[in-house]
Amino acid sequence: MVPPVVVYQSAVRDGDRVFTSGQLPMKDGQLMTPGKLGGAVSEEAGYAAARQCRLNALAAITKQVGALSAIKRVVKVIVFMASEPGFTAQPKIANGASGFLGEVFGAVESCITCWAATSR
Numbered sequence: 688m689v690p691p692v693v694v695y696q697s698a699v700r701d702g703d704r705v706f707t708s709g710q711l712p713m714k715d716g717q718l719m720t721p722g723k724l725g726g727a728v729s730e731e732a733g734y735a736a737a738r739q740c741r742l743n744a745l746a747a748i749t750k751q752v753g754a755l756s757a758i759k760r761v762v763k764v765i766v767f768m769a770s771e772p773g774f775t776a777q778p779k780i781a782n783g784a785s786g787f788l789g790e791v792f793g794a795v796e797s798c799i800t801c802w803a804a805t806s807r
Contacts, residue, residue, distance in 0.1 A: 698747035705751045709767065710743040712736035724803075725774030733776075737766055737783030745791065761788055765800045777803045 698707045712719040712735075720736040722728045728736075741764070749755050766781040 698751050700751045705748045707744045707747050710740040710747070712739040713743060714739055723769045723771050724776070724780060725771035730776050730779060733768060733780040734783035737768070737780050738787045741784045741787045755791075761792070763798045763800070764788065765802065767802050767804070770803045774803075
């Protein structure tokens, strides 16, 4: 599990539900993709970063519930990304997160929200 970079919990359990905080694409203690999609970050790197964020979220959830097999369903996935103006492949990047969940659980039954910040 990736430790939080500020003061918050990576995941909090409330009864039979676990809520996760935003996950950064951290791998081996390093940010995978500094920069913006459509600029310094390629679509392939963005897809891999979205996948890594879901992996980090699942690790945080697993810490709360004890085993990956205890996770019954992921209800909602929100994908945030930074992109250059004119970049339009945000849904493709978000598929890195939802596709990974499909690989792990065999089906995607989540609501997916994609949010992109651009600068002008």
